[in-house]
Amino acid sequence: MTDEPRVAELRVVVTAADYEAALAYYRDVLGLPELGAFSSPGGRVTILEAGRATLEIADPPHAEYVDDVEVGRRVAGHIRIAFQVPDAQAATREAADAGLAVLAEPTVTPWNSSNARLEGPAGLQLTLFQELDG
DSSP, X not given: OOSSOSOOOOOOOOOOXXXXXXXXXXXXXXXXXXXXXXXXXXXXXXXXOOSSOOOOOOOHHHHHHHHHHHTSSOOXXXXXXXXEOSOHHHHHHHHHHTTOEEEXXXXXXXXXXXXXXXXXXXXXXXXXXXEOOO
């Protein structure tokens, strides 16, 4: 057995009907650096770096609990994307200014982070979270 991980990268692929709006938010507003852009016959893809990636597997009761903490009711589908940001309040304002629907303003969670919930481009539920000291 080797200490090398068997998986080197997690890549979440989002098919966005409004490609330009999704790219503008994730790249320009949220600030994910562009790693590459490619085209296919009649199509385009841009790969954005999102820092360290993790895959969270939650059962339905836990997903319901997180929705209740962040929003007050069950709102997410089976996939929700979470981005750690330095300032959840500022990132939420920037997202709202860019036209995203804010489902819940940043709130302090039982796990000591400040989490906001948004309806992101391409129909993705987004959590913007800031780890709090202590």
